[in-house]
Amino acid sequence: MATDVVVPTLGESITEATLGQWLKKPGEAVKVDEPIASLETDKVAVEVPSPVAGVIGELVVNEGDTVNVGAVIARIEAGAAASTSATPAVEDRTAVGKAEAAAPAEPASAPVEESGDALTLSPSVRRAVLEYGVDPSKIRGTGKDGRVTKDDVIAAAKSQPKTAAPAAAPAAAAPVASAAGERKEERVKMTRLRQTVAKRLKEAQNTAAMLTTFNDVDMTAVIEARNKYKDLFEKKHGVRLGFMGFFVKAAVMALKDVPAVNASIEGDEIVYRDYVDVSVAVSAPNGLVVPVIRDAQNLSVSGIEKTIGDFGKRAKEGKLSMEDMKGGTFTISNGGVFGSLMSTPIINPPQSGVLGLHRIEDRPVVRDGQVVVRPMMYLALSYDHRLIDGREAVTFLVALKNAIEDPTRLLIDL
Template structure:
């Protein structure tokens, strides 16, 4: 029985997606719930899995094609697949492709080949089923080797022998350039950041906080905390709780702008910026006022793991009333974070650096952290922005305030 493999149903905020990677080829046996294809949207990568045991009959959308919500991607044949099926189909496909010159290439490989005027048939293929990969094209440009007359499977060992020569890319004095198209996620991030700078009256205010009290508290209770809650006690949970309290005191920092309207939120949904190979994503901690330190830490840890694997859902990154970005994990001492529209403020954490500070007329070495608050001056006055950061500073330098709500 034939089944249509369709793209996922995208939410209203996502117009379309791009076929990122086909993990299975036509004729290849697959099992139920096995991953077939990745669909990359502006926010996340969505996975489409096999509806049953069977195989892909043919692909209607290739890698790099733009697809709409629920659009048909491929035809799937349900039922047991004989072991000989994929073995027979691969050579047949290669044989039929040879006379016609229709070489199987990945989108990235085809683009590089066209830009450099290289004939696909002259490139030695090392990919599965005779597919020419991006690395094959780059190796061809480097060595100038031609594709052997033998079939693709027998041609595979030749490029492998060339692999040790890869460092020659940078050691032969050649000025190699690599052109890679932006992913949809990266392009969306770029567009939104530029839009934020062009449409908001963005301003940044700075302060610094003595991290010694939080560090001492963490050192004292981290073992008991981990034993009881099963998660490590980090710094982010303290900042999330401090920011939540400060947002309650300064509603404008927790607001957003919708056209000519100012929307004040009676809840605190804090986004935590997470860096991944595909780009920066901001999953949301919902209703942080009702979350404890352990729940904050476990949720952030879960977000980090799933973000790096591309497993976050679109609903987990929608909304948010405030954002925290921690550049200190990469060693940043100070930065100016860019707003995450339609939010009106974002706070940047930075590296904890020991510095000499004047305390009661004495020079004391303290672990200090710079804090940065970028805000939309159309919504937030400078006085509120400064007082917001001072509130966070006071709460962190005396963590008992968080418990006493003072």
């Protein structure tokens, strides 16, 4: 008897998704609630669990197909899991015995078994594997159920010993020689998330009167405070003290002073809010996602850091929900973690402002008539000029700058 696997409810107003990846193949055993497929919605990736224990039967749709909520995507033959899973167990024990008896011959077959795992890599991970030239079978995955993520591939590439390069060179030389002058292209279909991001960002450019104002901030005081208290902070709160806690807290204070930056336009009305829901960009296996720190005005620096840490962990595990992404009145995007010196971020409608953070860089500045070196960061505020005037944008950035350069202001709300 076969059991249908259907597309689960994905969230309010979301009626369809894209089947991004099959996590199980026909004939493979599956347990109850074990993920068998990954769906890509407009905002997050959602895993489809197995409703019963059994063996994967027919896969009704292909990777990349668009599916509606409630549609059948696969069928599971129930009741066959025990017999199916028992046989490999016997074979595994037999294989172990053979391996012990014929140790010299076994290593040659090991890569064949591991290479099958590469078939379950997501498209973005496959591209990263090709780009960085690493062996995915030798990477320990940190994603959900031990799956390899793009971050794992990048980390593995960085940790590769330099002495390994010459050994790999001869193998790579042959294809290069045989394909001299050949130019290759690869076409990869955009994920639903990337399509949605592209649509919304272009919509923002077409709708809002966007303008970006810059300032810079001396990070000396925040760096000193962080270095002084980071160990005690982690011991007490169980989370690392980063810079985002300071910036979110400072942004909340600046938004109270300049409420227009936290407002939005709806039709011919301006909506002002007495709360601040901050959207923060975090890295996930399928790209950047933007969960929301709700009621940030009520949180301490430790509460903000705990929330961001939880978002980062769940994003890597693919456990962020649609509810985590909804809303948001203001966005903070930290391009500095990737080395960005300066940028003009695009607002996320219906929000009216986005703060861009960048890398910290030692630069010469004048203090008390003397040229000194300080750790400086450029700040960028992109805003909807239909609602926010230049004076308000500059006032916001100056208030933020003052709070970061003198963190005591964060304690006394000044």
